[in-house]
Amino acid sequence: MIGKLKGLIDSYAEDFVILDVGGVGYQVHCSARTLQTLPAPGQAAVLSIETYVREDQIKLFGFKSDVEREWFRLLQTVQGVGAKVALAVLGTLPPAELANAIALRDKAAVTRTPGVGPKVAERIVTELKDKAPGFANLDPAVVHLAGAIDEARAPRPVADAISALVNLGYGQPQAAAAIASAARSAGENAETAQLIRLGLKELAK
Numbered sequence: 056m057i058g059k060l061k062g063l064i065d066s067y068a069e070d071f072v073i074l075d076v077g078g079v080g081y082q083v084h085c086s087a088r089t090l091q092t093l094p095a096p097g098q099a100a101v102l103s104i105e106t107y108v109r110e111d112q113i114k115l116f117g118f119k120s121d122v123e124r125e126w127f128r129l130l131q132t133v134q135g136v137g138a139k140v141a142l143a144v145l146g147t148l149p150p151a152e153l154a155n156a157i158a159l160r161d162k163a164a165v166t167r168t169p170g171v172g173p174k175v176a177e178r179i180v181t182e183l184k185d186k187a188p189g190f191a192n193l194d195p196a197v198v199h200l201a202g203a204i205d206e207a208r209a210p211r212p213v214a215d216a217i218s219a220l221v222n223l224g225y226g227q228p229q230a231a232a233a234i235a236s237a238a239r240s241a242g243e244n245a246e247t248a249q250l251i252r253l254g255l256k257e258l259a260k
Contacts, residue, residue: 057081057115061101064094070142072117074100083117084138086146092119107138116142122150133182135175144168144179156180157187159228213238216250225258233257 060083062076071084072093083102085093093100102117103124116138118124123145130141147168148156156164157180165176213234220230237253238245245253 056106057104058106059101060104060115060117062099064096064098064100066096067093072100074102074117081115083115084142085117086142088146088149089117089119089123114138118145120150126150126153129183129186130179133175133178135178140168140170140175143170154187155228157183159231160184161226161228163227212245212247212250215247216254219247219251220254220258229258230254 060074060076060081062074062081065073065075065080067073067090070087070090071082072090073080074083075081083104085102089102102119103121105116105118105124105127107114107116116124116127118127126145127138127141130136130144131138136144144153144165148164152164155161160180162173162176162180165171165179166173168176171179216234216237217227217230220233221227225233233254234250236257237250241249241253
């Protein structure tokens, strides 16, 4: 199995690149985001590779990092997500943003991917929610709170404060992060109004 390729960019197509490795041209399928980061033809490039072997073909998928390749694999463990959809998701959201979106149950971020509707986005954030925090660069308290809100376990004042910030025009992830910080400083018995006031201060920083 091929795990990595290092060579010269030979040419580009809409969804793949030809990588010349010692005179052999490998056709490597990449996300739009990865293709945009690769250098001009004739220049050197290194790609992490996922090899697909089927009865009628061998297909190579290329990634700028091993983490991106890992997300490509994880996404395909979700029902209804194949290689094409996984590449599209990674073309829309880089690994860190995808991990954050899943950890925060931010289905709207995932549905920005062309071809991914609410049902598939719901499955992605639900089925991968336990794997995302390890890749996310978020405060664990925010991840915990997002899960509590999604599962209707959050204390009423916290849920109401987040809802109020969302109604003011802030995104759900932003609001959850601000209220998580506010709840930490205000304590367990904080009232909704106090959480909103502290949350707005956090957002103004």
